[in-house]
Amino acid sequence: MAETSREQVRRATLEGLKAGQICKGVVSAIEPFGAFVDIGGLDGLVSVAELTWTHVEAVSDIVEIGQEVTVVVLDVDLDRERCALSLKALHADPLPEFARTQLGCVVIGRVEKLVKIGAFVRVNEHCVGLVPWPDLAGRTTDPSESAVQVGDEVAVEVVAINLVKRRILLSLRP
Incomplete structure (x- = not known):
């Protein structure tokens, strides 16, 4: 029952x-x-x-x-x-606002993960972008030989943002 x-x-x-x-x-x-x-x-x-x-x-x-x-x-x-x-x-999607205000700018981020294709860097609370390996010092595809490590704070330029695929492309800045 x-x-x-x-x-x-x-x-x-x-x-x-x-x-x-x-x-x-x-x-x-x-x-x-x-x-x-x-x-x-x-x-x-x-x-x-x-x-x-x-x-x-x-x-x-x-x-x-x-x-x-x-x-x-x-x-x-x-x-x-x-x-x-x-x-x-x-909640509103934070990526369009990030694209409007940060595209082309240099921002400080924290390296979150190293993978074969590059380093994922958190550039704000809601957004993570990729610095491709060719853009990292040493020009290597081996994460153990990277110029950056997980936890490092780095200056990156926001090079491109794909709103459809939700991807941020970053470039490491000296």
């Missing part, structure tokens, strides 16, 4: 949701692909891509089980009894 009642509440919540609606909920589970949020007896999914505008290493870096959150309903699938939610939709 209780299971039937719970299912009725869940179905009623699902049927009452509309895309664009803002809801409050509680994070009920964390998975590598996203977080489930309980909104009135229904667990909706906030995929990794919808957690934040910045790159996510681990879902648990953004939310934790039991945390109260406000989400935007992206999609409701009555046939599959699922709903897609977003945390980032509540």
Whole structure:
């Protein structure tokens, strides 16, 4: 009997949701692909891509089980009894503003990661760009021989920004 009642509440919540609606909920589970949020007896999914505008290493870096959150309903699938939610939709995309104000400028950033193609540098709270290896001192593709290391503060020029692919190209400055 209780299971039937719970299912009725869940179905009623699902049927009452509309895309664009803002809801409050509680994070009920964390998975590598996203977080489930309980909104009135229904667990909706906030995929990794919808957690934040910045790159996510681990879902648990953004939310934790039991945390109260406000989400935007992206999609409701009555046939599959699922709903897609977003945390980032509540905030404006920071990249267009960064592009308007910083393109062509030299900024100070912190090296976050060294990879085969270059160094990722955080240039503000929301934006990370790439300094390609050919632009780094030493002209090497070996991260262990890089002129910069993770944690270093560096001056970089914001050379290009691709708003569609959400990529920032940086150049190391002396």
